[in-house]
Amino acid sequence: LNTLILYKSRAALQGKFTLLRDTRTDGSFLVHHFLSFYLRAGCKVCFVALLQSFSHYNIIAQKLGVSLTAARERGQLVFLEGLKSCLDLLFGEESESGQPGPLQFISESASNLKALFDFVRTSLTPTDSDSWQGPVLLVDDLSVLLSLGAAPVAVLDFIHYCRVTVCSQLKGNIVVLVHSNEDSEDEENELVVNSLCHHSDLILWVEGLATGFCKDVHGEIKIIKRVSLELTAEQDHVQIYQYKIQDKNVTFFARGLSAAVL
Template sequence: MFPELNDLLSTTPDRTEQGKLTLLCDAKTDGSFLVHHFLSFYLKANCKVCFVALVQSFSHYNIVGQKLGVSLTAARERGQLVFLEGLKSSVGLFFHTQEAPHPLQFLREASAGNLQLLYEFVQDTLKPMDGGETPWKYPVLLVDDLSVLLSLGVGAVSVLDFMQYCRAVVCCEWKLRILWRRPSQPTAQRDRSLTYQYKIQDKNVSFFAKGMSPAIL
């Protein structure tokens, strides 16, 4: 978790909000550090996290998480984190017989596109416990990243449908361009956008107003 980024977003783990859809988009830059930020952020916020990792291994996220002050291994052992490791799972899916339907079963289908099993995995992972009591604040879904599904042959409509169904289970849109929207005001007045430059360090990230980064002075 990067405190400076929390300051820009005016949030802390102590006052998180439920009901948000968070979409990370990067163009001509690597915004993957934001995934690590929000993963550690929601774990520190005591949320139940379902992480569908389609890009990197568990050990990769765990190493970065330790630098940010969280242990993914410990979070998984106590039931706070459910981690679907796409790279490892896909190997087993192709080379081993599956006794039960797999969340990534669409990879073995002739026409990839049915993400129902993946959605059901998310739904079962984040559904409320019997009795309604839970030690976690609220459920959070992280997917890294959705564009991989498109690369694997899943249609854009299927990906959008998957997002909408997951949004009905949990809701989290973040960009490096920060947009505040005030519903009670006209469109021209309710939107406020800020653009920042940033420098990634070993255990932190620094943000600068556009044009003020020491790297370009």
């Protein structure tokens, strides 16, 4: 995947916003790829995990040769377990620090994601003792914030402030996964997805096959490099591949060139 999007190191995408978008399929394999990639590159990672538990991500990361437990213990990984945080808020559990939880907006009337932004900023702001290569914010998945009651404007404001802090000030990277369905009646989610597409430096859009399920081809990935953001006369670069997910890796190939077909 790194070869397809033409970067071999963290520095190649410094200060960039990458949008992972999936339609009619599960694009979480991209989240696992970027999580293991940035941890191996020695980056400080703040992972806002709203979809699955820590143990789920850790099991898959171990298959990819990375231990999330070890990364968290040495301070390289800051992990927000959204499922646990939501339950603590709903059942009135106090946080260990006594401070408002990052997902405090769930129990408030106002849709304010300031506490979540403060959590990200505090987690990624380097200290004198830090020796990490650079900060990375990873979100899986942003659509969950809407389901929890956050307004689209609040979600977009949160991403905007994160971009200013992580990408512009700290010269780090942001990777965000969103689910989308162009035929959906969920107008709020589509508003957020379309807005993020306009502001992304790189879009990895995975879709299920229009012809239905196939055991040898699991979907299509569209790689969109937003050259137009650089105010040049060039159009965005678009590449389309098909892929097959295996136990420990993913195989990419040109459309119609699956090993099963050939």
